[in-house]
Every structure is written in structure tokens, then in C-alpha cells.
Amino acid sequence: MQGLILEGTTEDSIRLSNDIEHVADLQPRQVRVEVRAAGVCGSDLSCVHGKYYMPTPLVPGHEAAGVVVETGSAVTYCEVGDHVVLSTFGNCGHCEVCEGGDPGNCGALGALAQPYKEGDQPLYNFANIGAFIQETIVSENQCIPIPKEVPLASAALIGCGVMTGAGAVFNRAQVRIGDTCVVIGAGGVGLNVIQAAALSGASQIIAIDRAPTKERMAMEFGATDFLLADGDDFDAVAEVKALSKGGVNHSFEVVGSTALLADAIKMTRAGGNVCAVGVPDLTATVTYGFQDLHQNKNLMGIRAGGGKPRRDFRLLADLYLKGKLKLDEMISNTAGLDGLQAAFDALKEGAEARTVLLPHGE
Numbered sequence: 441m442q443g444l445i446l447e448g449t450t451e452d453s454i455r456l457s458n459d460i461e462h463v464a465d466l467q468p469r470q471v472r473v474e475v476r477a478a479g480v481c482g483s484d485l486s487c488v489h490g491k492y493y494m495p496t497p498l499v500p501g502h503e504a505a506g507v508v509v510e511t512g513s514a515v516t517y518c519e520v521g522d523h524v525v526l527s528t529f530g531n532c533g534h535c536e537v538c539e540g541g542d543p544g545n546c547g548a549l550g551a552l553a554q555p556y557k558e559g560d561q562p563l564y565n566f567a568n569i570g571a572f573i574q575e576t577i578v579s580e581n582q583c584i585p586i587p588k589e590v591p592l593a594s595a596a597l598i599g600c601g602v603m604t605g606a607g608a609v610f611n612r613a614q615v616r617i618g619d620t621c622v623v624i625g626a627g628g629v630g631l632n633v634i635q636a637a638a639l640s641g642a643s644q645i646i647a648i649d650r651a652p653t654k655e656r657m658a659m660e661f662g663a664t665d666f667l668l669a670d671g672d673d674f675d676a677v678a679e680v681k682a683l684s685k686g687g688v689n690h691s692f693e694v695v696g697s698t699a700l701l702a703d704a705i706k707m708t709r710a711g712g713n714v715c716a717v718g719v720p721d722l723t724a725t726v727t728y729g730f731q732d733l734h735q736n737k738n739l740m741g742i743r744a745g746g747g748k749p750r751r752d753f754r755l756l757a758d759l760y761l762k763g764k765l766k767l768d769e770m771i772s773n774t775a776g777l778d779g780l781q782a783a784f785d786a787l788k789e790g791a792e793a794r795t796v797l798l799p800h801g802e
């Protein structure tokens with residue numbers, strides 16, 4: 441089958457292959473999914489640039505939705521024909537952490553696997569999925585059925601961008617009615633922080649981005665103010681403090697910049713939440729002034745929105761079907777698997793929200 445293979449740490453070390461196979465038949469709790477849609481997320485770019493320190497060769501991609509085509513002998517979470525959103529949580533499903541309701545904290549997350557091969561060469565998968573391919577094999581824990589009324593290209597975004605952004609608001613910061621927020625970075629994840637904060641009743645949502653094109657979408661998704669990070673004179677901390685009369689209740693750093701995370705701490709008022717949503721190079725170090733955090737502020741590391749995928753994906757799909765959560769509006773482009781480089785270029789320019797790749801064509 442067709443899929444993309446990453447062989448190094450540069451964008452030109454990705455190639456399209458027509459000869460990828462699965463290495464083995466399904467294990468009892470595994471599911472084979474035809475990938476119908478796979479979003480291109482900032483983490484895909486970080487993966488390709490080596491910032492996740494993944495071994496290669498690997499099949500990239502991690503934000504996907506598709507149709508179940510085969511289930512292992514013990515699978516009970518989904519059936520052949522189900523439309524599913526894939527979760528990046530390759531959690532075990534039965535340790536005390538999973539059973540305690542925190543699949544995102546399971547020790548099995550991040551375990552490496554080589555479910556594919558090209559000829560004799562085994563291939564790793566990114567984020568327990570490897571979604572830029574026509575069919576993937578995942579654990580049933582990672583297959584969350586959703587109503588068939590949700591278009592699969594839109595549903596794919598739930599798997600990462602929507603869960604990461606909305607989950608930071610709903611699960612971790614727990615924004616309440618009347619709260620004030622700043623969202624640094626208004627791309628695919630930032631827009632979801634914005635719309636979830638708006639759904640939660642935030643009274644002020646200040647969006648900051650370096651691309652002027654982001655203003656329109658940020659405001660449509662519920663931002664009350666937009667600050668263009670432009671020019672040497674721009675002082676984000678001072679601007680946010682002025683707009684929020686001293687600092688916000690919740691700051692969300694979505695870019696994955698350690699300097700911006702340090703700024704976010706300063707933008708947050710005493711007792712507020714500082715939410716580290718964006719992912720820098722995994723070996724990065726953050727430096728901040730002790731006094732900036734000292735006033736009872738909570739600095740939160742947030743991986744994938746603190747999600748509980750089997751509960752949250754259905755909730756997010758339901759909010760979409762009720763017209764309360766925007767998904768379709770986030771898709772700026774669709775393309776075949778050969779469209780990845782153009783999607784990366786658009787991401788780097790900050791020009792758009794999401795490109796969704798369709799491994800079986802339009």
C-alpha cells in the first residue's frame with residue numbers, strides 16, 4: 441500500500457512509497473483502520489525535524505480518522521465499518537493508572553513499535569499511529585467510534601489539534617464563566633483553545649499571533665482581542681497586562697517556544713494558570729524569573745489536552761453535531777499524500793489552520 445516514509449531529520453528525507461506492508465496479522469486487541477483523513481499538525485513538522493528524537497525510518501502522521509476494516513479476536517470497543525477517530529495514546533488500558541482514569545499518564549505511552557515494513561526494512565510509526573498511510577494498525581484503546589454524520593476530514597482534527605486545544609481548557613485549566621485568557625499562537629491548536637474558552641464562558645480571550653491572516657479566524661472562533669506580534673517594539677506582556685487590567689486568569693502558550701512560555705507566566709495574574717500546550721524540542725530548558733511564578737500561579741505541563749479519548753472524542757463530536765464546536769472551518773486545504781511538503785510550507789508561513797491529507801484521494 442501507499443504511505444510516506446521519513447528517513448532522516450529534514451523535510452526532503454520524506455518519500456512516497458507504494459510498497460509498505462504490515463509486518464504481522466492482528467493481535468487479539470488490535471484493529472486495522474483504513475485511514476481516510478490525516479491532518480498535518482505542527483508536531484509532524486517537529487517530528488520530521490528530529491525534535492521528538494524518533495528513530496527512523498518511520499511512517500509520520502498522527503491526527504487521523506478512518507473506517508475499521510478488521511478487528512482482532514478480543515476487540516470489543518469497535519466493529520468493522522465503524523467510523524473512528526484515532527488516539528495517539530497507545531496506553532495499555534489495564535494498569536492502575538489506566539484503570540484510575542488517566543490513560544494519558546500510562547507508562548506504556550511512547551513505546552516504540554515497528555508495525556510496517558518496506559521490503560525487509562521495518563518501519564516505526566509516529567505517535568503510536570503513523571497516519572500518512574492508507575491503512576494503519578492500532579490498539580482498540582486508540583479507536584474511538586463517532587457518529588457517521590461527522591465528515592472524516594473534520595473528525596481527524598479531533599484526534600490531536602482539537603483535543604490538545606480544547607482539552608487544555610476543559611480538562612486542565614478548567615476555565616470558568618467570566619474568566620480572562622490569553623492564547624499565544626492562533627494556529628490549529630490555538631483556535632481550539634479559543635473556541636473552548638469561549639464555550640466555557642470566558643469574558644476576555646486575547647489571541648496573539650505573528651501572522652496578520654490569523655486575526656479573522658481567531659475572532660470567528662471567539663477571541664475578543666487580537667494582538668499582532670510584529671516589530672521590535674511589540675511588548676506582548678505589557679499589551680496583555682494593559683488589556684486585562686493586570687494579567688489574565690489563564691495563559692496558554694501554544695507555539696512551543698520556551699521564551700513565550702516565560703512571557704506567559706508574566707501575563708498571568710496571581711493565582712492563575714499558566715498552560716504549556718505547545719511542544720518545543722523535547723530536550724529544551726525553560727528559564728523564568730522566580731518571582732514571576734511565585735504568586736500562587738500554577739504552571740501546568742499539558743500533553744494532548746489531558747485527554748481521556750474514549751470520553752472526550754465523543755463529547756467533541758457531539759458538540760460539533762450540535763453546532764457548538766467548529767471543525768470544518770479549520771480545514772484550509774485537502775490533498776493526497778503527495779501534498780505534505782506544501783502543507784509544511786503553509787504551516788511554517790503561519791498562513792493557514794490545517795491541511796488534511798486524504799490517503800485514498802479526494
Ligand SMILES: [Zn+2]
Nearest residue numbers: 532535538546
Ligand atoms: Zn496503562
Ligand SMILES: [Zn+2]
Nearest residue numbers: 481483600601
Ligand atoms: Zn498533533
